[in-house]
Amino acid sequence: MKSFPLIWSNLFRRRVRTFLTLFSIVAAFLLFGLLRSIAGAFEMGVNVAGVDRLMVSPKYSMVDGLPISHLAQIEAVEGVDTATHMTWFGGTYQNPINFFPKFPVQPRFYFDMYSEYIIDPLQLDEFERIRTAAVASAELAEEFGWQIGDRIPIEGDIWLRGDGSNLWEFELVGTYRVGDEDTDFPSFLFNYEYFDEARVPETQGIVSNFMVRVSDPDQAAEVSARIDAQFENSINPTRTATEEEANRQFAAQVGDIGLIMNSILSAVFFTILLLTANTMTQALRERIPELAVLKTLGFTDRRVAFLVLLESVLLCGIGGAIGIALSGIALQALGPELEGFLGQIEISAATTLSGVGIALLLGVIVGLNPALSARRLQVVEALRK
Amino acid sequence: MSIVELQQVSRHFTKGKQTVEVLDNIDLTIEEGDFLALMGPSGSGKTTLLNLIGGLDQPTAGSIEVAGQQLVGLSSRKLAQWRARNIGFIFQFYNLLPILSARRNVELPLLLTRLGGGQRKRNADVALTIVGLADRARHKPGELSGGQQQRVAIARAIVADPRILVCDEPTGDLDRETADEILDLLELLNRKHGKTIIMVTHDPKAASHARHTLYLDKGNLVREAA
Amino acid sequence: MWAQIFQISLLNLRNLPQRLGSSSVIVVGIGGVVAVLVAILAMAAGFSATLNRSGAPDRAIVLRGGSSSAELSSTIDNRQRQFVSTLDGVRLSSSELYTVADIPKRATLLPSNVVIRGVEQSAFEIRPEVRIIEGRNFTPGRSELIAGRAASEQFLGIDLGATVELRQSEWTVVGIFEAEGSAYESELWTDLAIAQSAFRRFSLISSMRLQLEQPAAVDSLQAEFDNNPSIDLSVTSEEEFFRGQSEFLTTLITGFGYGVALIMAVGAMFAALNTMYAAVSTRTVEIATLRALGFGATPVVFSVIAESVALALIGGLLGAAVAWFGFNGYTVSTLNQGSFSQVAFDFAVSPDILVTGIVWALALGMAGGLFPALQAARMPITRALRGD
Ligand SMILES: Nc1ncnc2c1ncn2[C@@H]1O[C@H](COP(=O)(O)OP(=O)(O)O)[C@@H](O)[C@H]1O
Numbered sequence: 001m002k003s004f005p006l007i008w009s010n011l012f013r014r015r016v017r018t019f020l021t022l023f024s025i026v027a028a029f030l031l032f033g034l035l036r037s038i039a040g041a042f043e044m045g046v047n048v049a050g051v052d053r054l055m056v057s058p059k060y061s062m063v064d065g066l067p068i069s070h071l072a073q074i075e076a077v078e079g080v081d082t083a084t085h086m087t088w089f090g091g092t093y094q095n096p097i098n099f100f101p102k103f104p105v106q107p108r109f110y111f112d113m114y115s116e117y118i119i120d121p122l123q124l125d126e127f128e129r130i131r132t133a134a135v136a137s138a139e140l141a142e143e144f145g146w147q148i149g150d151r152i153p154i155e156g157d158i159w160l161r162g163d164g165s166n167l168w169e170f171e172l173v174g175t176y177r178v179g180d181e182d183t184d185f186p187s188f189l190f191n192y193e194y195f196d197e198a199r200v201p202e203t204q205g206i207v208s209n210f211m212v213r214v215s216d217p218d219q220a221a222e223v224s225a226r227i228d229a230q231f232e233n234s235i236n237p238t239r240t241a242t243e244e245e246a247n248r249q250f251a252a253q254v255g256d257i258g259l260i261m262n263s264i265l266s267a268v269f270f271t272i273l274l275l276t277a278n279t280m281t282q283a284l285r286e287r288i289p290e291l292a293v294l295k296t297l298g299f300t301d302r303r304v305a306f307l308v309l310l311e312s313v314l315l316c317g318i319g320g321a322i323g324i325a326l327s328g329i330a331l332q333a334l335g336p337e338l339e340g341f342l343g344q345i346e347i348s349a350a351t352t353l354s355g356v357g358i359a360l361l362l363g364v365i366v367g368l369n370p371a372l373s374a375r376r377l378q379v380v381e382a383l384r385k
Numbered sequence: 386m387s388i389v390e391l392q393q394v395s396r397h398f399t400k401g402k403q404t405v406e407v408l409d410n411i412d413l414t415i416e417e418g419d420f421l422a423l424m425g426p427s428g429s430g431k432t433t434l435l436n437l438i439g440g441l442d443q444p445t446a447g448s449i450e451v452a453g454q455q456l457v458g459l460s461s462r463k464l465a466q467w468r469a470r471n472i473g474f475i476f477q478f479y480n481l482l483p484i485l486s487a488r489r490n491v492e493l494p495l496l497l498t499r500l501g502g503g504q505r506k507r508n509a510d511v512a513l514t515i516v517g518l519a520d521r522a523r524h525k526p527g528e529l530s531g532g533q534q535q536r537v538a539i540a541r542a543i544v545a546d547p548r549i550l551v552c553d554e555p556t557g558d559l560d561r562e563t564a565d566e567i568l569d570l571l572e573l574l575n576r577k578h579g580k581t582i583i584m585v586t587h588d589p590k591a592a593s594h595a596r597h598t599l600y601l602d603k604g605n606l607v608r609e610a611a
Numbered sequence: 612m613w614a615q616i617f618q619i620s621l622l623n624l625r626n627l628p629q630r631l632g633s634s635s636v637i638v639v640g641i642g643g644v645v646a647v648l649v650a651i652l653a654m655a656a657g658f659s660a661t662l663n664r665s666g667a668p669d670r671a672i673v674l675r676g677g678s679s680s681a682e683l684s685s686t687i688d689n690r691q692r693q694f695v696s697t698l699d700g701v702r703l704s705s706s707e708l709y710t711v712a713d714i715p716k717r718a719t720l721l722p723s724n725v726v727i728r729g730v731e732q733s734a735f736e737i738r739p740e741v742r743i744i745e746g747r748n749f750t751p752g753r754s755e756l757i758a759g760r761a762a763s764e765q766f767l768g769i770d771l772g773a774t775v776e777l778r779q780s781e782w783t784v785v786g787i788f789e790a791e792g793s794a795y796e797s798e799l800w801t802d803l804a805i806a807q808s809a810f811r812r813f814s815l816i817s818s819m820r821l822q823l824e825q826p827a828a829v830d831s832l833q834a835e836f837d838n839n840p841s842i843d844l845s846v847t848s849e850e851e852f853f854r855g856q857s858e859f860l861t862t863l864i865t866g867f868g869y870g871v872a873l874i875m876a877v878g879a880m881f882a883a884l885n886t887m888y889a890a891v892s893t894r895t896v897e898i899a900t901l902r903a904l905g906f907g908a909t910p911v912v913f914s915v916i917a918e919s920v921a922l923a924l925i926g927g928l929l930g931a932a933v934a935w936f937g938f939n940g941y942t943v944s945t946l947n948q949g950s951f952s953q954v955a956f957d958f959a960v961s962p963d964i965l966v967t968g969i970v971w972a973l974a975l976g977m978a979g980g981l982f983p984a985l986q987a988a989r990m991p992i993t994r995a996l997r998g999d
């Protein structure tokens with residue numbers, strides 16, 4: 001890159017223009033980073049999913065619930081390695097705005113199933129031992145300032161207590177993390193045994209889902225079919241899908257967030273394309289004699305074209321990189337505000353890479369026409385002015 | 386030994402239906418080491434002739450051999466590479482890149498060579514020293530006088546050590562005194578460094594620095610004794 | 612002075628076509644901001660309008676006591692139901708069973724929570740806005756249902772005359788109803804008794820709708836519930852109930868819209884500045900000549916700002932038009948977090964929202980023109996005349 005200083009100085013020939021253009025590009029990629037990350041948060045459940053896990057749901061609606069007696073039958077199905085269950089609790093912690101999912105689970109089996117969740121073994125022992133114990137994702141505990149040993153009151157709505165109250169109280173005995181930081185998801189887990197005993201007797205024995213680990217991931221489809229066949233004629237038929245598929249279906253209920261984000265981004269990038277193209281065309285126009293001089297010095301047509309092209313790629317690349325970096329910082333700052341309802345938002349490696357890719361592509365598209373003009377430029381004509 | 390050899394060279398320009406015959410069957414031989422002044426009224430085709438010799442333009446007809454290379458029919462890419470090795474250009478309005486320092490301007494032609502950064506910088510400094518501007522290496526063209534800018538342009542023209550310098554009215558924009566300095570410099574390059582120089586000028590005093598003078602008139606060359 | 616401003620602005624406009632490329636940057640940039648802002652605000656407005664239309668102040672909804680705010684998780688038994696229907700201040704009551712079933716969306720073919728509401732005849736008296744527009748009402752005692760207009764449009768197989776399987780039972784769609792564009796239009800309605808047996812709820816219902824003598828009766832009803840230890844119910848005015856459901860998502864979408872538009876606006880403002888600086892610099896000599904001829908600095912400032920604002924206005928109008936023609940009345944369906952069920956709504960591009968968009972455009976035009984205008988005015992005439 002011997003010509004780098006040349007390209008660099010050209011870029012800053014008209015400082016004001018370059019900076020204004022750069023800021024516009026930065027704004028565009030800041031939006032890109034933010035919107036893609038928000039869309040990513042909606043799709044995150046899809047990514048967190050393990051390939052060898054199946055999700056068994058009630059056939060007709062996820063609000064129905066399934067009898068716990070299904071568990072033993074599922075475990076007996078050929079190809080099933082282990083199975084456990086969880087229940088959607090609903091409920092409110094202090095204020096409806098503090099939304100996070102809460103699940104009664106079987107402690108040991110749950111952490112066995114979600115082997116990517118990392119918890120201190122001693123804390124897991126406590127979780128299993130103490131009836132009213134609960135554990136929270138580290139993110140969540142941090143957000144609400146919970147300490148180990150704190151009592152956490154949750155107001156029940158779907159599940160009421162048999163003693164007539166609807167105040168559930170849990171003791172925090174541990175926190176856990178997801179191995180891969182990118183896919184952390186705030187959740188609050190407590191002991192199913194306690195939950196089942198305490199809830200209204202008529203509602204006992206009902207869970208929301210079973211999670212199943214299959215012995216051979218390649219057999220997932222067959223095992224799913226076998227589980228569903230097992231319950232087809234019972235009064236609680238099931239629908240089994242890979243965890244990924246189940247999460248995707250749930251996310252789709254909200255609507256096509258990805259489509260909305262991409263529509264906005266298309267508008268943004270169209271504008272940026274036009275703006276940057278305009279800047280580059282202006283930059284080329286006022287520099288025609290200089291490009292001619294370079295050609296007299298022996299720079300080939302192609303080389304001159306490359307100089308022009310690289311200039312626009314550099315501008316867009318820098319703008320894109322700054323914009324995406326800013327979106328990372330902004331997400332970090334806004335994270336706690338947004339996490340309540342979107343789960344953990346972080347800018348993913350895929351977003352970063354695709355952002356940089358789009359920025360470079362933008363540079364090429366924008367620079368192509370000026371580069372071709374520079375290439376065609378006739379020295380003799382250009383020097384005559 | 387001749388370094389420039391033009392045979393039956395014509396250059397016509399067509400604008401719409403009109404054809405202007407700027408150069409008409411020109412023969413010209415220039416010996417290596419010559420310092421040739423090219424004079425003639427405005428619009429007589431001096432720049433056109435220089436552009437042909439410098440490999441910037443192609444003739445309508447004829448043959449042009451410069452520095453042992455037949456230029457007619459060469460691709461634009463081959464011509465560019467040939468120019469980088471053999472020709473240094475000096476223009477009336479200097480044509481420096483305003484955004485680059487003097488040193489970076491001088492260094493430009495070396496970007497086309499294999500030289501490393503350090504070597505390029507040293508060579509550029511040598512060229513600047515030859516033109517007497519070693520102390521202005523970091524200045525931008527806008528911070529230099531006309532004469533100094535032209536010196537930088539000369540340094541740029543010689544930095545890659547070409548055999549031929551092509552100058553189009555190099556003193557046309559300068560006052561008498563500065564012009565003389567520039568002409569002295571060219572003379573030095575011709576005598577001490579052996580550069581073949583072809584210089585277009587309107588100024589008989591400038592022409593007197595050259596070894597020979599040629600007149601271009603109505604598409605024809607008239608040779609006069611120096 | 613105004614004559615001067617007018618003259619110079621006219622001069623600008625005359626050579627505007629030469630700067631078409633760069634001028635279009637302002638138009639498109641600001642147009643984009645306005646289009647996105649208007650579209651997102653229209654989405655929030657449409658969602659909240661749909662839910663707010665669903666409630667009336669003199670109607671109330673009764674749910675199981677405690678914090679339960681959604682019909683889905685509420686159950687009321689016969690005893691409490693009897694109690695409520697005979698209370699003072701209740702002109703009419705309707706017992707309703709509320710559940711959801713998975714039905715694929717036509718757009719994505721993925722299952723979505725669609726509301727099935729089992730109702731008594733009084734439900735239609737309490738909600739006079741519900742009108743059958745095609746087919747007929749369901750016959751009590753038969754497995755028939757009527758579908759809201761939006762439900763029929765959004766969900767697969769909900770067509771007049773079609774048979775649909777919901778939770779192991781077959782239903783015939785015998786009618787399509789409208790409800791003044793409210794959330795009820797996203798629901799399927801059937802006979803309460805049939806729904807109770809089909810969904811094995813036996814004598815349980817989810818909620819009650821009450822027609823009150825007057826809106827204030829809500830408070831006395833709640834007091835009555837609280838005073839009676841054998842009653843565990845809560846009552847909310849229907850208006851408030853739906854407002855509560857729409858608040859969260861409406862606030863979220865509105866905030867999102869302003870956030871996105873703000874960042875886009877910053878980008879567009881830089882673009883506008885860029886264009887106007889370029890416009891001023893290509894007109895350096897012209898402006899200096901005018902100043903030399905005796906034109907004042909103020910007209911020059913105004914003319915530059917006027918140009919920028921004019922371009923911004925064009926952009927704003929175009930953006931608003933794109934949002935209007937592209938999105939007004941566009942129907943989407945989302946999961947209403949409040950009810951955990953799908954609600955379909957139309958984007959509503961209201962005059963208010965259009966005005967907001969245009970105001971943004973004008974402000975951006977102003978911001979983009981100001982500094983270049985000042986630069987133009989401060990330019991030393993003699994230097995500018997030489998063109999450097
Ligand atoms: N590219 C061109 N297209 C058309 N006419 C040209 C072109 N280049 C030069 N000419 C014409 O050729 C003539 C000679 O030009 P030039 O060589 O620049 O003259 P000089 O340098 O002697 O003043 C002029 O009449 C000029 O108008």
Ligand SMILES: [Mg+2]
Pocket residue numbers: 431432433553
């Ligand atoms: Mg000439």
